[in-house]
Amino acid sequence: MPERQLRMVRPDLEQLPVIAVPAEYELRTYRPGDEAAWCEVMNTGIGTDWTAEKCRRELTEREPFLPNGCFFVTKSEEAVATACAFDVQPEGLNAAQVHMVCAKPAHRGRGLGRLVTLAVLHYMREHDYTAAFLGTDDFRVPAIKTYLGLGFVPDYIEDSHRRRWSAVFAKIGERPS
Numbered sequence: 001m002p003e004r005q006l007r008m009v010r011p012d013l014e015q016l017p018v019i020a021v022p023a024e025y026e027l028r029t030y031r032p033g034d035e036a037a038w039c040e041v042m043n044t045g046i047g048t049d050w051t052a053e054k055c056r057r058e059l060t061e062r063e064p065f066l067p068n069g070c071f072f073v074t075k076s077e078e079a080v081a082t083a084c085a086f087d088v089q090p091e092g093l094n095a096a097q098v099h100m101v102c103a104k105p106a107h108r109g110r111g112l113g114r115l116v117t118l119a120v121l122h123y124m125r126e127h128d129y130t131a132a133f134l135g136t137d138d139f140r141v142p143a144i145k146t147y148l149g150l151g152f153v154p155d156y157i158e159d160s161h162r163r164r165w166s167a168v169f170a171k172i173g174e175r176p177s
C-alpha cells in the first residue's frame with residue numbers, strides 16, 4: 001500500500017492571530033460559479049488538470065464542502081489565492097480539514113497562504129470545531145512553514161512519517177516537535 005500523505009494537526013483553535021488583509025487585496029468567501037477561477041489557482045500548485053467540472057465533482061458539490069468556509073483572496077476581482085474548510089474528521093477529533101491551500105505564483109511571498117489558512121481556521125472556530133488538520137507533501141516547504149507558523153504540528157500517523165518529517169525539518173532548519 002502506498003504511504004499516506006503527511007498530516008498536520010492544530011490540536012485547538014485558541015489564540016488564532018487576527019486576520020490582516022494586505023493592501024490591494026480583498027478576502028471573500030465562495031460564490032456559485034467560482035469554480036473556473038478556483039481551477040486557475042489550483043492548476044498552478046495542486047495538480048494541473050483541474051476543470052470546473054472536476055472542481056464541482058470533487059469539491060463544491062460534495063457534502064463536506066462548506067461554502068462559507070471557502071475563501072478567496074482577490075486582487076481587482078481576480079482570485080489569486082484560496083483555501084477551504086472541508087467537513088471531514090479524522091478519528092477522535094472534532095476537527096475539519098484545511099484543504100486546497102494555493103496561491104498563484106505571481107502573488108506568492110506575500111503571506112497569502114497564511115491569510116487564507118487563517119481565515120479557514122477562524123471559520124472553523126466560529127462554527128464550533130475544536131481542532132483542524134490537513135494533509136501535505138514532503139516537498140511543499142513554503143506550505144509547511146506556513147502551517148508551522150500557524151500552530152500546526154506533525155501528526156505521525158505512520159511509522160515512516162517520523163523519518164519523513166525529520167527530512168522536512170532538516171530542509172527548513174527547524175526541529176520536529
Ligand SMILES: CC(C)(COP(=O)(O)OP(=O)(O)OC[C@H]1O[C@@H](n2cnc3c(N)ncnc32)[C@H](O)[C@@H]1OP(=O)(O)O)[C@@H](O)C(=O)NCCC(=O)NCCS
Nearest residue numbers: 045101102103108109110111112113114136140142143145
Ligand atoms: C503554500 C503557498 C500558498 C504559500 O505561499 P505564500 O503564502 O506566498 O508563502 P511564502 O512563499 O511567503 O512562503 C511561506 C514561508 O516559507 C518560506 N519559504 C518559501 N520557500 C522556501 C524554501 N524553498 N525553503 C525554505 N523556506 C521557504 C518563506 O520564506 C516563508 O517563510 P516565513 O513565513 O518565515 O516568512 C504557495 O507556496 C503555494 O501555492 N504552493 C503550491 C500549492 C501548495 O503547495 N499548497 C499546499 C498544499 S498542502
